Amino acid sequence: MTQLSTDRVSHDSPQVCIVGAGPGAPDLITVRGQTLLSQADVVFYTGSLVPEQMLAHCRPDAEIIDTRSLVLETWRSQIVDRAKAGKTVVRLQDGDPCLYGALHELMVYLLDEDVSFEVVPGVSAFQAAAARLQTELTVPKLVQTIILTRTQGQTDVPNRENLAELAAHQASLCLYLSAHHCAKAQAQLLEHYSAETPMALCYRLGWPDEQVVVGSLSQMADLTREANLTRTVLYVISPALAGAADARSRLYSPDHAHIFRRKSRA
Numbered sequence: 001m002t003q004l005s006t007d008r009v010s011h012d013s014p015q016v017c018i019v020g021a022g023p024g025a026p027d028l029i030t031v032r033g034q035t036l037l038s039q040a041d042v043v044f045y046t047g048s049l050v051p052e053q054m055l056a057h058c059r060p061d062a063e064i065i066d067t068r069s070l071v072l073e074t075w076r077s078q079i080v081d082r083a084k085a086g087k088t089v090v091r092l093q094d095g096d097p098c099l100y101g102a103l104h105e106l107m108v109y110l111l112d113e114d115v116s117f118e119v120v121p122g123v124s125a126f127q128a129a130a131a132r133l134q135t136e137l138t139v140p141k142l143v144q145t146i147i148l149t150r151t152q153g154q155t156d157v158p159n160r161e162n163l164a165e166l167a168a169h170q171a172s173l174c175l176y177l178s179a180h181h182c183a184k185a186q187a188q189l190l191e192h193y194s195a196e197t198p199m200a201l202c203y204r205l206g207w208p209d210e211q212v213v214v215g216s217l218s219q220m221a222d223l224t225r226e227a228n229l230t231r232t233v234l235y236v237i238s239p240a241l242a243g244a245a246d247a248r249s250r251l252y253s254p255d256h257a258h259i260f261r262r263k264s265r266a
């Protein structure tokens with residue numbers, strides 16, 4: 001795999017900004033992302049996963065290119081051409097660019113072409129799901145680990161990341177890109193999670209047609225089929241979804257002192 005050398009990345013006025021748009025709602029982009037979007041000469045965006053309303057942040061005269069029907073080789077060379085022509089370019093992609101966003105191959109190409117870039121994080125689907133479900137995915141004494149993963153589709157998943165083995169941790173597990181293979185995923189997860197483990201199916205969070213269905217892991221495939229969903233679903237499988245009324249972390253505990261607070265008698 002080509003290694004990315006961070007010392008080649010300049011942080012002064014990057015020619016290309018790769019911006020996370022968040023899960024859908026136009027006001028869930030970061031302030032920095034919105035500012036860059038509003039200044040860009042050219043915006044390349046993933047039309048299948050970034051709603052058009054997000055483009056309201058762009059200048060009316062900005063060139064807007066939807067990459068959903070283009071191959072990588074086409075749009076990445078268009079990005080480089082425009083950047084080398086002195087235009088400010090934003091690549092706008094859903095959620096956070098570091099997750100399942102074909103980010104690595106774009107950055108490698110930009111480095112090879114000597115085009116400087118900045119990556120601006122965004123709210124990922126798993127974070128939007130936790131907020132929508134009003135759940136902390138790391139509840140003390142219950143679960144302290146989050147696994148972000150996907151099932152094997154057209155992209156290979158290494159054998160050592162087999163879903164059944166990840167399930168052994170019984171962590172809060174957020175499953176991307178897996179609606180097509182949800183029956184197989186359910187069977188693998190049930191090798192270690194109990195059938196009653198709470199499961200939330202989250203479709204197009206933040207979009208007008210958002211759907212959120214909460215059930216148990218044993219219902220995951222049936223609920224997906226009933227809702228007729230085959231894409232843009234994030235599953236959250238976690239004991240934390242059931243709540244844990246008496247759980248609290250020590251962070252704000254009266255008997256816990258740290259550098260910002262003395263022990264309190266309360």
Ligand SMILES: C[S@@+](CC[C@H](N)C(=O)[O-])C[C@H]1O[C@@H](n2cnc3c(N)ncnc32)[C@H](O)[C@@H]1O
Nearest residue numbers: 023095096100124125176177204205232233234
């Ligand atoms: C190509 S991946 C990109 C993930 C994205 N970079 C992120 O951080 O959320 C697309 C997958 O992310 C999840 N996803 C993205 N946006 C979503 C949303 N608004 N609601 C639910 N799931 C979403 C789904 O699992 C979808 O199949």
